[in-house]
Amino acid sequence: MPKMKSNSGAKKRFRKTGGGGFKRHASHRSHILTKKSTKRKRHLRHATLIAKVDTQMVRRMLPYA
Known part of the structure; x- marks a missing residue:
């Protein structure tokens, strides 16, 4: 049986x-940072866990993770 492909974006x-x-990392952290407050940017730095309902979908996209 051939190997399954991982989703490149999910990798x-x-x-x-x-x-x-x-x-996962937070969005809204790549550009247009001047109008965002320092506190907001600081909180966006940290990674967080994805929601439990999305875990199965991500597991399908990353079969060997």
Whole structure:
């Protein structure tokens, strides 16, 4: 049986955690940063876990993660 392909966009956006979840980074952090407050930009730095309802969809996109 051939190997399954991983979704290229998902490879760049998600990392698997030790507990089986997936980490993601916040959006709105790449450009037009002058109008955003320092507090808002600081909170966008940190990664967070994806919602439980989305875990199965991401797992399908990353079969070997």
